[in-house]
Amino acid sequence: DSGVTQTPKHLITATGQRVTLRCSPRSGDLSVYWYQQSLDQGLQFLIQYYNGEERAKGNILERFSAQQFPDLHSELNLSSLELGDSALYFCASSAEGVGGGYQETQYFGPGTRLLVL
């Protein structure tokens, strides 16, 4: 058990809908990362938050957004869902700060499996 929790484990929804995925980082970790794992694209970085602020963006669609709350949990919002958004969405957390010369390991949650029908 990595200490990172994600809810829900599974989500089935229809095209055009909006969903919210939730992540609680390991105790003490300030950085949260979101990744998408799909069959065609593999594992891709979406976005990173550090202590409530957005720090890095990857291949995140404009229909997707995220935030990190004062208690450090994070939510990933996916809207106007398309069939191609079906994937496993991972949250990871790490203890590090930002931009330094030393990086802590990212520990991953169990993922949320999203199926868009």
Add this chain to the structure above:
Amino acid sequence: AQKVTQAQTEISVVEKEDVTLDCVYETRDTTYYLFWYKQPPSGELVFLIRRNSFDEQNEISGRYSWNFQKSTSSFNFTITASQVVDSAVYFCALSIIPGYSTLTFGKGTMLLVSP
């Protein structure tokens, strides 16, 4: 831009065989971290090892060992005396220092160990 290549899509071995998973990376940065993660059939991503680009010493942890060679930009992973529980998808990943430590993953290698 960084890139990680895991050329072996799938490997099948019989229990107790040794198996090596290849990882080749590309980056223009001189300082970076390399990682291996395991994704068992249950789906979670499990951290296995992190290696700093300054540290080319090989590492052994039980039946697992890692061979880091900067000259060939490779970070290979060997499982000795494989077991059925080793069946999983294994991912190699890279992050750049300094930076925001986002991970660039390879496509993964599926390892199937049969009894």
